[in-house]
Amino acid sequence: MNADAVGELHLGQLALTAKLPDFAADEFELSWLIHAGFVDFYGIRTINFRAIYGLGGHLSSREGPKTHRNVHLLRELIKRDFHARFTGSALGIFWAVLQPLSLVILYWFVFTYMFRRPGGQNDHYIDFLIAGLLPWLGINEGLMRSATSIVDNAPMVRRLAFRSELLIIVPNASAMIFESIALALFGAFCLLRGMPLRLVWLLPFVLVVQFAVQVGIGWILAATYVFFRDLTPILAFFLSVVFYLSPILYPVAGRFERIFIWNPMTPLLGLFRSAMLSASLPAAGSIVFLLAVATATFTGGLLFFRRAQGTLADLI
Numbered sequence: 175m176n177a178d179a180v181g182e183l184h185l186g187q188l189a190l191t192a193k194l195p196d197f198a199a200d201e202f203e204l205s206w207l208i209h210a211g212f213v214d215f216y217g218i219r220t221i222n223f224r225a226i227y228g229l230g231g232h233l234s235s236r237e238g239p240k241t242h243r244n245v246h247l248l249r250e251l252i253k254r255d256f257h258a259r260f261t262g263s264a265l266g267i268f269w270a271v272l273q274p275l276s277l278v279i280l281y282w283f284v285f286t287y288m289f290r291r292p293g294g295q296n297d298h299y300i301d302f303l304i305a306g307l308l309p310w311l312g313i314n315e316g317l318m319r320s321a322t323s324i325v326d327n328a329p330m331v332r333r334l335a336f337r338s339e340l341l342i343i344v345p346n347a348s349a350m351i352f353e354s355i356a357l358a359l360f361g362a363f364c365l366l367r368g369m370p371l372r373l374v375w376l377l378p379f380v381l382v383v384q385f386a387v388q389v390g391i392g393w394i395l396a397a398t399y400v401f402f403r404d405l406t407p408i409l410a411f412f413l414s415v416v417f418y419l420s421p422i423l424y425p426v427a428g429r430f431e432r433i434f435i436w437n438p439m440t441p442l443l444g445l446f447r448s449a450m451l452s453a454s455l456p457a458a459g460s461i462v463f464l465l466a467v468a469t470a471t472f473t474g475g476l477l478f479f480r481r482a483q484g485t486l487a488d489l490i
Contacts, residue, residue: 274356312353319345320392328490376449390475397482
């Protein structure tokens, strides 16, 4: 086994660090890891720990600004997660475009030719469905992967001194990248059909709000899963219930409208449809409600995770 001389440690090998002796965080010598020799047999990108933690090579909080190091580490973790999806596939990263593109084409074909209704009603429904379904797929993936993110990266949590809450941001950021690609393809599809995207400037704002909600819930799920490993099947069932109680397959109308209006997914999906389909904006009150939920979820989730953080390494 060997490692390069510039101080790059492959994250695919971090499971091997479980064999290392326990060092205090400030005494964890990166040079020891380099000379021990770790090889990337997963074929994924490396993380240059020298660049992140300082030229001295120590995983020490005394070297360099913490925020700068955390941003670099988070960026590299997201790169690893994104590229790991396509490792070994023939088309590689092109699947990042092909997967959402095939999904959009599939729904368009099904509702245009197989379940077509007279009067051109299907055209509007396809747009309505896809504009709500694509954000939901990102939310579903981000939350399901968030729940196991601490346990899946147990060697890192036990052996490396870093903010473990970053591990929950990674799957949500990765899901957000795929969602953004899918929304961009759907937007191009709408433009080709002559649909104006007058409110598309709203999209970055809506994605940030969605991301805040996802990460906040993800922190709660990740900390809870360490203590309660039956969480994932319960979460999968709960997300299925939320799917049908949200205006994804159908608009909010009728006798259940007053109930649906308290679902944060209602204004969130309404904003997505406003951005992609130039639909009317949700009521100002519902947008304020959504922002309040996003702020409370993000803040509360972070506080919950940090409160449980001290015991996580001992339980995984």
